[in-house]
Amino acid sequence: MDTTTIKSNFKSEEYFINMGPQHPATHGVLRLLLTIDGEIIKKVEPDLGYIHRSIEKMCERDSYQQIVHLTDRMDYLSSHINNEAVCLTVENALQLEIPERVKVIRTILGELTRLASHQLWWGVMGMDVGALTTYFYGFRDRELINDIFEETCGARLTMNYNIPGGLMFDIHPNFVQRTKDFITHFKTKLPEYDRLLTGNVIFQKRMKGVGILSKEDAISFGASGPVGRGSGYSCDVRKHHPYSAYNQVTFNEVLKTEGDSLARYQVRIEEMWESMAIIEQLIDNIPEGEYKVATNAVIKLPKGEFYQKVETARGELGVYINSTGTKNPYRLKFRSPGFSNLSLLNHIAVGGKIGDLVASMATLDLVIPDIDR
Amino acid sequence: MSYFGDIYRGIKTLLTGMSVTGKYFLHSRKGAITQQYPDNRDTLKMFDRFRGEVVMPHNENNEHRCTGCQKCELACPNGSIEIIWDRQIDPESGKKKKMIDQHIYHLGMCTMCGLCIEACPTDAILWAQNFENSVYNRAYLTKVLNKPGSKLMPGVEE
Numbered sequence: 001m002d003t004t005t006i007k008s009n010f011k012s013e014e015y016f017i018n019m020g021p022q023h024p025a026t027h028g029v030l031r032l033l034l035t036i037d038g039e040i041i042k043k044v045e046p047d048l049g050y051i052h053r054s055i056e057k058m059c060e061r062d063s064y065q066q067i068v069h070l071t072d073r074m075d076y077l078s079s080h081i082n083n084e085a086v087c088l089t090v091e092n093a094l095q096l097e098i099p100e101r102v103k104v105i106r107t108i109l110g111e112l113t114r115l116a117s118h119q120l121w122w123g124v125m126g127m128d129v130g131a132l133t134t135y136f137y138g139f140r141d142r143e144l145i146n147d148i149f150e151e152t153c154g155a156r157l158t159m160n161y162n163i164p165g166g167l168m169f170d171i172h173p174n175f176v177q178r179t180k181d182f183i184t185h186f187k188t189k190l191p192e193y194d195r196l197l198t199g200n201v202i203f204q205k206r207m208k209g210v211g212i213l214s215k216e217d218a219i220s221f222g223a224s225g226p227v228g229r230g231s232g233y234s235c236d237v238r239k240h241h242p243y244s245a246y247n248q249v250t251f252n253e254v255l256k257t258e259g260d261s262l263a264r265y266q267v268r269i270e271e272m273w274e275s276m277a278i279i280e281q282l283i284d285n286i287p288e289g290e291y292k293v294a295t296n297a298v299i300k301l302p303k304g305e306f307y308q309k310v311e312t313a314r315g316e317l318g319v320y321i322n323s324t325g326t327k328n329p330y331r332l333k334f335r336s337p338g339f340s341n342l343s344l345l346n347h348i349a350v351g352g353k354i355g356d357l358v359a360s361m362a363t364l365d366l367v368i369p370d371i372d373r
Numbered sequence: 374m375s376y377f378g379d380i381y382r383g384i385k386t387l388l389t390g391m392s393v394t395g396k397y398f399l400h401s402r403k404g405a406i407t408q409q410y411p412d413n414r415d416t417l418k419m420f421d422r423f424r425g426e427v428v429m430p431h432n433e434n435n436e437h438r439c440t441g442c443q444k445c446e447l448a449c450p451n452g453s454i455e456i457i458w459d460r461q462i463d464p465e466s467g468k469k470k471k472m473i474d475q476h477i478y479h480l481g482m483c484t485m486c487g488l489c490i491e492a493c494p495t496d497a498i499l500w501a502q503n504f505e506n507s508v509y510n511r512a513y514l515t516k517v518l519n520k521p522g523s524k525l526m527p528g529v530e531e
Binding site: 062065066068069070133140143144147150151152153154155158160163168169172192195196197199200201202297 | 386389406420422484488500
């Protein structure tokens with residue numbers, strides 16, 4: 001055969017390939033329908049619904065105290081912050097005055113959750129791009145935070161510690177000491193993260209200039225959290241609409257303008273330093289006082305619509321409650337950060353290789369139960 | 374030139390990373406957090422607040438503190454608790470009083486949210502720290518928390 005016949009026999013054409021629902025790099029049951037030409041991605045279509053549990057519908061059935069424990073199961077890596085979001089919405093609707101002690105404890109627990117989430121993300125993102133060691137180091141340090149949670153709240157992942165009106169029970173006497181020990185420990189470990197992975201040439205080449213998202217696109221896709229801030233979009237809810245004790249602390253909103261995967265990575269690493277700074281400012285002066293205010297056994301919200309947003313480890317979580325004055329919400333809607341962040345995946349992956357898609361997905365930090373709900 | 378520069382930088386950063394891993398390789402016992410789980414069962418102690426499963430403590434006279442008020446049943450988000458109760462004649466006062474027949478707890482449905490224990494006015498149910506909950510048959514996960522023949526502890530009122 002001569003060259004022309006070979007060329008006509010090997011026609012180049014687009015084809016479909018399924019990535020997931022059980023691909024390890026998708027961290028859960030997310031199915032991506034890829035349209036590929038060779039190895040160049042032409043289109044990415046996320047297919048959702050594999051772990052849809054109808055949490056929003058179940059919320060319409062449950063009382064306001066019961067709703068809180070369902071939010072643990074959405075973004076399970078920032079369950080404290082999810083719980084806090086529902087509690088704040090209910091408390092604002094009831095116009096409850098929350099004790100300072102509760103606000104400070106909620107902020108500390110929220111930042112510990114953010115640290116734990118970012119540690120896990122760092123571990124699995126390193127694993128996604130081929131550095132298996134990071135997985136063990138990330139989990140090693142997260143274990144100490146899990147111990148803090150287990151001692152105070154009774155659970156390691158699905159805590160359900162916040163209740164409308166305060167906390168379920170007071171913090172454990174060891175909480176302050178354990179948190180301080182963890183901060184001193186992790187301050188020596190976080191530079192190791194940089195030495196092990198951030199500076200590595202192979203890692204940098206894998207990340208730099210991959211999955212570029214401009215600031216305009218970040219805003220129009222509704223990106224939030226580290227994904228938005230990696231593109232220079234100032235969207236930190238803690239800074240712009242402070243809740244709990246965030247108006248009492250000073251911290252920087254980490255912003256990067258490059259908008260590529262490396263920028264999103266650096267935003268999260270620097271956020272860990274900021275989280276530790278926030279905890280250090282609060283841990284020594286937790287005010288004395290009550291750990292909860294008494295609410296009715298059956299909470300009935302006044303008629304109307306209520307909205308509250310918080311900054312989870314992944315971005316902006318909004319809780320919208322439409323109440324008709326009964327003990328259940330008429331409608332409850334979660335605006336989850338993962339869903340918006342997933343919507344821009346097609347935009348940043350088109351034109352790249354499959355390996356680049358894995359790298360961009362790792363830095364989007366998707367948690368699928370948060371998307372499917 | 375940049376080709377060799379790349380190789381040089383690559384090796385340099387590789388060695389920087391390996392200095393971190395090498396440190397842990399040489400001091401592997403220091404700071405190890407791995408628990409040798411099945412082997413350390415005798416010494417393993419969970420935290421006091423750990424939510425393993427719901428239990429109903431009984432005293433030595435086979436008496437519990439559950440009055441059958443059903444507040445835990447109402448508080449439970451997913452119907453893990455069922456209380457079968459009856460009105461029986463109280464031997465002390467001679468009046469008819471609400472008494473539990475069976476306090477049924479479905480461990481397989483429980484999400485460990487802790488709302489039942491918060492709701493209980495008489496502290497009749499508590500968290501146990503037992504976490505080895507796996508069984509060979511799903512039916513074993515349905516438990517009756519009050520022991521057979523048990524009575525309400527005298528003096529426990531709602």
